[in-house]
Amino acid sequence: MLDKFGIAKRIAKELKDGYYVNLGIGIPTLVANYVPEGIEVILQSENGLLGIGPFPYADEVDADLINAGKQTVTTTNGSSFFDSALSFGMIRSGRVDLTVLGAMEVAENGDIANWKIPGKMVKGMGGAMDLVAAAKNIIVAMQHVDKKGNSKLLKRCTLPITGLGCVKKVVTELGVFDIVPEGFQLIERAPGITVEYIKEKTEGHLLVVGEIPEMIL
């Protein structure tokens, strides 16, 4: 079974040289730590920065320089700043190659819910609805089951929807899943996890074709 760092590490293997990437808050942010050697990716922050650098040293901290999670960051060589309207222009016009988001639920048709739990949690969607409405390639990083043990990979989302039919791939602590017309296609198993176990923990339709390899991190 993967921990959150393992999930981030596995997603980092999806990065390709020259990609512009938007990483959401939480596990997705960790993906930046595992960019494969020899590959250059440029991270986009929807508040208005292209080219997010590492966290600053204590004596470099700058209140004017933050990422979309409101964390202090730095710039990289070739960075640029811009306003938030321009930033979402980049996103809506399809310039961002890959978006990695967290989710509360994903459905077998690629619907995603990650912004609201009615009556309980009201934080808002931030940029998530814009990202999922326009991004070409969306990977969800999430836990396979919730705290009560219920599957978060569902036939249909039960929580308010963030976007329809947009998720292409899901990486959880149990495995890697492509969204295909038949549902969640199991691509790789996490180390030590059986196909039977994954079936048991997946409410949506799970497609298993042939031998499923264990992932190599």
Added chain:
Amino acid sequence: MLNKLVTNADEAVKDIPDGATIMLGGFGLCGIPENCINALVKSGVKNLTCISNNAGVDDFGIGLMLNTRQVKKMISSYVGENAEFERQLLSGELEVELIPQGTLATRCLASGYGMPAIFTPAGVGTEVANGKEIREFNGKQYLLEYAFDSDFAIVKAWKGDTHGNLIFRETARNFNPMMAMAGKITIAEVEELVPAGELDPDQIHTPGIFVNRIFQGSDYEKRIEQMTTRLKS
């Protein structure tokens, strides 16, 4: 002769009436008009509709105006940082319209560009689309969203001149340029105010025509919401 200079935040906001709709620049606590927010709290103006990406935190930014119950309605995209906000929302004391961040930015932009509405794919198939017109272009669905109509816009810039030209710094730019263009009356507070002619015209982000009032701000706290650092090895 252009006369946009006001002495301070109190003077800049003194005619904002009860029930006004105001835009406030900033993302999180970054690039927020700290001086004007403090002045609004002091003025006691109430029943405000505030358009701002976030609602501050409990003891800073727009959070200060929530504590004094001056805000009737918030239009924002993300409000997760503020416990008092969540309490007022769940108890029904505060009206809230949550909209996608890109939609928020672009509705400001449309207003400043003199365009009545935009079409965006964000929110199609979600509760954000309830009651809104949907139009199909090239086989994809888009929501009709209207330009904001705001009585005042209050922005914060790094540098400004006496003609109202503004330069922003790093990610403190965020919503400020679009909001500066979208207010019927735009108020700018700046960290450094210089005489017209001292800023390089090539570097101006917001041309002065959009700014009605400008003043030299003071005592900026520039609070950091999430301090994240790495260790020197």
